[in-house]
Amino acid sequence: xxxxxxxxxxxxxYEHTTQFALRGVNLEIPENTFLGLVGANEQGKTTLINCxxxxxxxxxxxxxxxxxxxxxxxVKDTTSLHLAREVGLVFADPExxxxxxxxxxxxxxxxxxxxxxxxxxRARLEWxxxxxxxxxxxxxxxYDISGGQKQRVAIACVLAMDPRIVIMDExxxxxxxxxxxxxxxxxxxxxxxxxxxIIVVEHNIEQLAPLADQLALMRAxxxxxxxxxxxxxxxxxxxxEQGVYSPEVxxxxxxxxxxxxxxxxxxxxxxxxxGVAAARAALDMGGRA
Amino acid sequence: MxxxxxTAPAGVRAPKMRKTLLGYIPIASPFYAYHPVTRLxxxxxxxxxxxxxxxxxxxxxxxxxxxxxxxWGKVDLGRLRIYLPLIVSVAxxxxxxxxxxxxxxxxxxxxxxxPATLYYQPVFFTFASYWRLxxxxxxxILYFSTNRERDTLVxxxxxxxxxxxxxxxxxxxxxxxxxMEDFRTIREAEQARGLDTGAMKFSDxxxxxxxxxxxxxxxxxxxxxxxxxxxxxxxxxxxxxVEGGGQRSDYILTQYRMQLKDWVWIVIxxxxxxxxxxxxxxxxxxxxxxxxxxxxLRSLLGIG
Amino acid sequence: xxxxxxxxxxxxxxxxxxxxxxxxNLTIDKSEFIAxxxxxxxxxxxxSKCLNGLLKPTSGSVIVExxxxxxxxxxxxxxxxVGYVFQNPDHQLxxxxxxxxxxxxxxxxxxxxxEVMARVREAAAVAGVGPDHFATHPFFLTKGLRQRVAIASILALKxxxxxxxxxxxxxxxxxxxxxxxxLQRLWKEEGHTIIIIxxxxxxxxxxxxxxxxxxxxxxxxxxxxxxAFAQPDVLKQTFVEPPQITRLGQVLNPHLPxxxxxxxxxxxxxxxARKK
Numbered sequence: 001x002x003x004x005x006x007x008x009x010x011x012x013x014y015e016h017t018t019q020f021a022l023r024g025v026n027l028e029i030p031e032n033t034f035l036g037l038v039g040a041n042e043q044g045k046t047t048l049i050n051c052x053x054x055x056x057x058x059x060x061x062x063x064x065x066x067x068x069x070x071x072x073x074x075v076k077d078t079t080s081l082h083l084a085r086e087v088g089l090v091f092a093d094p095e096x097x098x099x100x101x102x103x104x105x106x107x108x109x110x111x112x113x114x115x116x117x118x119x120x121x122r123a124r125l126e127w128x129x130x131x132x133x134x135x136x137x138x139x140x141x142x143y144d145i146s147g148g149q150k151q152r153v154a155i156a157c158v159l160a161m162d163p164r165i166v167i168m169d170e171x172x173x174x175x176x177x178x179x180x181x182x183x184x185x186x187x188x189x190x191x192x193x194x195x196x197x198i199i200v201v202e203h204n205i206e207q208l209a210p211l212a213d214q215l216a217l218m219r220a221x222x223x224x225x226x227x228x229x230x231x232x233x234x235x236x237x238x239x240x241e242q243g244v245y246s247p248e249v250x251x252x253x254x255x256x257x258x259x260x261x262x263x264x265x266x267x268x269x270x271x272x273x274x275g276v277a278a279a280r281a282a283l284d285m286g287g288r289a
Numbered sequence: 290m291x292x293x294x295x296t297a298p299a300g301v302r303a304p305k306m307r308k309t310l311l312g313y314i315p316i317a318s319p320f321y322a323y324h325p326v327t328r329l330x331x332x333x334x335x336x337x338x339x340x341x342x343x344x345x346x347x348x349x350x351x352x353x354x355x356x357x358x359x360x361w362g363k364v365d366l367g368r369l370r371i372y373l374p375l376i377v378s379v380a381x382x383x384x385x386x387x388x389x390x391x392x393x394x395x396x397x398x399x400x401x402x403x404p405a406t407l408y409y410q411p412v413f414f415t416f417a418s419y420w421r422l423x424x425x426x427x428x429x430i431l432y433f434s435t436n437r438e439r440d441t442l443v444x445x446x447x448x449x450x451x452x453x454x455x456x457x458x459x460x461x462x463x464x465x466x467x468x469m470e471d472f473r474t475i476r477e478a479e480q481a482r483g484l485d486t487g488a489m490k491f492s493d494x495x496x497x498x499x500x501x502x503x504x505x506x507x508x509x510x511x512x513x514x515x516x517x518x519x520x521x522x523x524x525x526x527x528x529x530x531v532e533g534g535g536q537r538s539d540y541i542l543t544q545y546r547m548q549l550k551d552w553v554w555i556v557i558x559x560x561x562x563x564x565x566x567x568x569x570x571x572x573x574x575x576x577x578x579x580x581x582x583x584x585x586l587r588s589l590l591g592i593g
Numbered sequence: 594x595x596x597x598x599x600x601x602x603x604x605x606x607x608x609x610x611x612x613x614x615x616x617x618n619l620t621i622d623k624s625e626f627i628a629x630x631x632x633x634x635x636x637x638x639x640x641s642k643c644l645n646g647l648l649k650p651t652s653g654s655v656i657v658e659x660x661x662x663x664x665x666x667x668x669x670x671x672x673x674x675v676g677y678v679f680q681n682p683d684h685q686l687x688x689x690x691x692x693x694x695x696x697x698x699x700x701x702x703x704x705x706x707x708e709v710m711a712r713v714r715e716a717a718a719v720a721g722v723g724p725d726h727f728a729t730h731p732f733f734l735t736k737g738l739r740q741r742v743a744i745a746s747i748l749a750l751k752x753x754x755x756x757x758x759x760x761x762x763x764x765x766x767x768x769x770x771x772x773x774x775x776l777q778r779l780w781k782e783e784g785h786t787i788i789i790i791x792x793x794x795x796x797x798x799x800x801x802x803x804x805x806x807x808x809x810x811x812x813x814x815x816x817x818x819x820x821a822f823a824q825p826d827v828l829k830q831t832f833v834e835p836p837q838i839t840r841l842g843q844v845l846n847p848h849l850p851x852x853x854x855x856x857x858x859x860x861x862x863x864x865x866a867r868k869k
Contacts, residue, residue, distance in 0.1 A: 039765075040765045040766075040767055040768075041764065041765045041768060092763070146633060146634075147633075148633075170763070173762065173763045174762065174763060176632060176633040176792060177632065177792050177832055177833060177834075178632055178633070178832040179633075181832075203764075203765050203766070206837055243765050243766055243767045244766070245766045247837060248795070248836060248837040248838040248841075248856050249837055249838065249841055251856045252838060252841070252856050252859055252860065255856070255860050256863075272837055272840055272841065272844070275837070275841050276841060276844050276845060279841060279845055279849065280845060280848075282863075282867075283845070283848050283849075283866070283867060
């Protein structure tokens with residue numbers, strides 16, 4: 001399978017700091033898969049995605065060792081304009097990503113930067129607005145829309161540029177529950193379309209787990225574990241030690257398994273439906289009346 | 290599972306005005322049928338022509354025309370109430386100044402009202418100046434009540450302002466907006482710690498404003514970092530250069546079309562503007578000696 | 594008398610005409626741990642700002658330990674009764690040293706200097722701000738420390754009630770637990786009433802004893818946490834869902850209980866459910 005991102009022995013230290021933020025990261029992300037990046041705060045997750053996006057080393061000074069390749073191109077040696085076409089990045093703060101006067105202008109900005117003509121801009125704009133359900137917000141100014149809506153605009157801006165890799169850094173951490181739902185729906189749609197590589201950093205494991213093909217755990221600038229969700233959640237206590245809390249149904253079913261009420265060979269559920277099935281089976285197994 | 294949005298709950302009025310950085314504009318207005326450049330031309334006309342006109346009668350009529358235009362433009366006149374303090378304090382300030390410092394000139398005619406002695410000429414001059422200022426102020430109010438930030442930027446780009454200048458102006462406007470929202474939150478936070486501005490001495494209030502700078506700058510600095518990262522992520526380079534070199538499309542500008550009525554009005558404004566300038570500086574048509582009110586008052590006072 | 598705050602028929606309409614809160618009636622007593630939940634725009638922030646006089650009722654009343662918030666000139670008294678910690682610590686830190694920051698509130702209300710310094714030391718200790726940070730400019734502290742300085746500066750006013758806006762947003766689980774445990778200690782050991790405004794239901798389930806659910810400006814539910822989460826249909830009106838483990842019980846009800854709050858509780862009650 002083709003690799004979208006290949007990271008080899010990546011080390012990075014921000015200038016004016018004493019510790020390395022990344023200490024030898026090795027990671028391969030296959031094309032068109034969904035990777036969830038988790039871990040406690042300040043462990044290197046944002047730094048890592050900045051390296052994939054190219055913000056490091058282009059916007060930051062420091063010590064860079066190792067390599068990051070995106071579709072075979074070395075990120076260190078690629079221009080920001082070119083990277084913008086390949087890799088899209090959505091940040092946590094919806095306010096800081098909205099710099100234009102209206103939603104429409106915001107969407108069009110990146111498209112003008114990469115030199116598209118009017119017709120193509122219109123086509124990309126319409127498609128991105130449809131995927132993110134912001135069609136009726138196009139004329140609005142930042143004062144008229146909520147944080148959740150601004151974040152969807154940010155996602156639309158990124159999608160409009162049609163990057164093959166979409167990265168989101170804690171996209172829902174500053175958003176209300178309804179807004180969160182909208183955003184995870186968009187992620188679901190993108191995953192189902194299956195034509196993009198998606199990397200999401202999130203603390204909301206409950207919503208992330210059902211979507212991820214793989215989950216990667218970061219601690220102290222290194223990746224401790226990369227695995228598909230079944231394997232990833234197999235040892236919830238280890239995860240808790242690293243500051244990562246599995247979804248409640250996963251924890252509960254793990255307990256059921258320890259009680260012998262859930263088969264050791266079956267994968268642990270990662271969403272409510274799976275949890276319901278597991279609990280139902282466990283109730284039946286006990287000979288419920 | 291898809292999420293659906295529900296319509297506004299019952300009892301919530303649909304808004305008629307929308308907020309911009311400097312005020313409120315109507316959601317729908319006949320003004321929007323005109324290209325932003327035309328509206329900018331109107332602003333230049335109403336904002337600058339009063340400078341040529343000394344006559345308070347004409348400036349007053351201009352003011353009435355502008356109020357009529359605001360009404361026609363579906364601007365909610367009630368919202369203009371926020372300008373009342375400004376209008377009143379400017380009036381008080383100007384008239385107080387002329388009463389205390391009338392200046393000395395033997396041609397001035399003294400007028401005694403009770404214990405005070407006014408000098409007619411400087412007072413009338415101030416009166417005329419006041420109406421000129423008001424006309425210019427309303428020109429600005431009219432413009433900012435019928436144009437959003439985007440319209441101004443589009444108008445500037447249509448007259449060939451470089452993209453980067455337009456972008457920087459836009460970014461500044463947006464930052465100013467964020468600044469003001471942060472400012473409001475900070476005031477609330479201070480109030481939550483017992484700050485009672487009503488009970489403060491003026492000098493303390495001034496010190497207070499200096500204190501706001503600290504959190505405002507912290508927030509602005511942190512945000513500037515995030516904004517520059519976000520810009521990087523959109524492929525923006527400081528020069529506004531486009532990948533592959535070549536002309537940058539201006540999608541937003543193409544959304545607006547100049548029509549016949551736009552050209553007609555631009556020509557009208559242009560001609561009237563030039564005519565007014567020529568009439569005043571070439572022929573003195575708008576000087577105070579031609580003012581009917583002035584002539585009337587002078588005849589009352591027995592001045593020639 | 595153990596009632597601290599009495600809210601009667603409170604209405605609040607913003608100056609630009611947006612209605613925010615309708616006919617809210619609430620009583621808040623000593624030593625409660627309450628969560629205000631509801632979708633953005635439901636009025637929870639507006640309501641909480643009415644509790645310390647930041648916003649004055651358009652109609653109805655809010656009486657805080659005997660003081661009517663509509664009266665003039667009561668701000669200095671109200672802030673010693675109800676403290677408000679804003680979501681972003683950067684909005685609240687405007688002095689150039691941690692010590693001055695914590696001292697700001699007490700100085701504002703006119704306490705003698707010796708008392709101010711004593712309160713600074715005490716509040717800092719409770720909030721976990723070490724004296725070695727006292728001379729530091731808040732801008733250079735980590736986010737966690739800034740939040741603690743913000744809390745300390747409210748504690749220095751010794752309010753009986755403390756409102757915390759989004760204590761866990763943007764934090765990872767260990768940090769969230771640390772903050773919540775701290776608030777829990779303030780409640781259990783120091784006897785404060787804590788009101789949190791939050792979207793994180795598993796936090797609410799674990800820490801709050803009472804939940805006020807707001808939707809479109811009205812109180813939809815005002816109950817013990819367990820009872821509130823047992824009514825998912827009402828919660829849905831304001832786009833709130835009970836924690837995942839609670840929903841598990843609700844889907845499999847009656848075989849599983851519908852008001853479970855934590856995984857540990859589900860484990861404990863599962864055996865009983867199975868034996869039936």
